[in-house]
Amino acid sequence: MTHINIAALEVGQVIGSTEFLLTRDSLVRYAGASGDFNQIHYRDDVAAAVGLPGVLAHGMLTMGAAVQVAVDWVGNAGSIVDYQVRFTKPVVVDSENGAVLVVTGKVGEIDAENHVVRIDLEAVFEENKVLGKAQARVQL
Amino acid sequence: MVNPNVQGKKYPATDPYLVGREKIREFAHAVKSTNAMNLDVFAAQAAGYTDVIAPPTFAVVIQERSLATVLNDPEADIDFSRVVHGEQRFIHARPIVAGDELVSELEVASVKSLGAHSMVTFETKIYDVSKELVCTAISTLVVRGDE
Numbered sequence: 001m002t003h004i005n006i007a008a009l010e011v012g013q014v015i016g017s018t019e020f021l022l023t024r025d026s027l028v029r030y031a032g033a034s035g036d037f038n039q040i041h042y043r044d045d046v047a048a049a050v051g052l053p054g055v056l057a058h059g060m061l062t063m064g065a066a067v068q069v070a071v072d073w074v075g076n077a078g079s080i081v082d083y084q085v086r087f088t089k090p091v092v093v094d095s096e097n098g099a100v101l102v103v104t105g106k107v108g109e110i111d112a113e114n115h116v117v118r119i120d121l122e123a124v125f126e127e128n129k130v131l132g133k134a135q136a137r138v139q140l
Numbered sequence: 141m142v143n144p145n146v147q148g149k150k151y152p153a154t155d156p157y158l159v160g161r162e163k164i165r166e167f168a169h170a171v172k173s174t175n176a177m178n179l180d181v182f183a184a185q186a187a188g189y190t191d192v193i194a195p196p197t198f199a200v201v202i203q204e205r206s207l208a209t210v211l212n213d214p215e216a217d218i219d220f221s222r223v224v225h226g227e228q229r230f231i232h233a234r235p236i237v238a239g240d241e242l243v244s245e246l247e248v249a250s251v252k253s254l255g256a257h258s259m260v261t262f263e264t265k266i267y268d269v270s271k272e273l274v275c276t277a278i279s280t281l282v283v284r285g286d287e
Contacts, residue, residue: 020172033163033170034201050221059225064171064197071196076187077175077235080196084229084278133227136196 004074006112006140015073015105015119020065022057022091023098030061044095057091062101062123062130069105070119070136081116081139086132091125101125108135115140142258142283143217147251151213153243154205156269161238163201164194171195184237191238199230203264203277206246210262216248218260218283226259227280233273241269249278256285 027041036058039046047055063085071077093099101123108120121134161181168178173195176183184192211220236242249261259282266275 026170026172030170033167035204060197060200060228061171063228064173064195067196068171068173068175071173071175075175077173077177077195078187078189078193080232082229082231083196084227086227087225 004117004140006110006115006117009107009110009117011107011110013107015107016069017102017104018069018072020068020101020103021098022061022065022093022101024055024093024095026061026098027055027057027093030058030064034058034060036060052090054092054094057093057099057101059085059087062087062091063134065101066103066121066123066131066134067136069103069121070138073105073119074138074140079139080136082137083135085121085134087130088132089125089128089130091130099125101130105136141217141253141285142251142260143215144251144253146210146213146216146248149216149248151206151209151246153245153267154202154209156241156243157202157205159194159236159238159240159242161192164192164198164236164238167198167201168195171197189235189237193238194236196230196232196235197228198236199232199266199275199277200228202236202242202244202266202275203246203279206244206264207262207279210246210248218281222284224282224284225279226282227278229278231276231278233275236266236274240274242266242274244277254282258283258285
């Protein structure tokens with residue numbers, strides 16, 4: 001059970017906002033944890049050789065961090081029954097300063113009958129949205 | 141170009157993957173989770189789970205093993221160096237829990253041309269040892285063509 005009263009929710013309501021600092025350390029850590037060792041995520045020379053503007057965060061790291069806003073709101077990571085994103089812009093991670101990802105979650109849709117709320121996540125890096133159609137369905 | 145004939149092709153199930161508690165913790169830290177149920181066995185058990193549960197995107201680790209099979213399939217003809225991740229979705233029947241033994245089965249759902257590029261959608265079903273569906277992972281990759 002959850003502390004959230006579905007009847008009190010409104011579409012458009014902000015449920016939370018978090019800043020995530022992604023550094024090169026974060027990328028190496030995610031590479032190890034996920035098994036995605038594509039070198040564009042930790043080597044400047046390789047990223048430059050394939051024409052990228054710099055070392056990029058794994059899309060799946062951005063996706064995984066963004067949903068934490070919905071997880072923090074509901075309290076139970078097991079309540080996220082459906083989660084999708086579209087990768088629209090890369091997140092370039094500076095070797096010194098990293099990259100700050102600002103994620104905001106809003107109520108997108110309320111299905112009171114089935115106790116499911118759709119949370120729409122907006123992930124912004126340097127004033128660009130980096131995820132499109134980022135939607136997490138939360139079972140309350 | 142990706143071979144359009146692989147649309148509908150199914151790949152054999154991968155070897156079982158045993159989900160470790162420390163692997164879940166490691167992944168949870170990596171995606172900046174502070175959720176107690178990802179990290180603390182007692183918190184997870186208090187919520188009714190047998191052990192720590194994985195963050196919502198952990199299924200990518202299992203899905204990846206099936207994806208590797210396709211990327212190594214000469215018939216599919218996918219040049220990995222030209223691959224960009226376009227979309228990703230996870231539909232969970234239940235959360236993944238430490239101790240789960242999981243297999244994945246991948247089907248090429250669609251192959252579409254988009255000018256010089258190809259868009260390939262893969263649907264990966266993840267099952268536990270009792271053959272119950274745990275998660276459906278859907279990935280769309282964009283394979284850049286010659287420009």
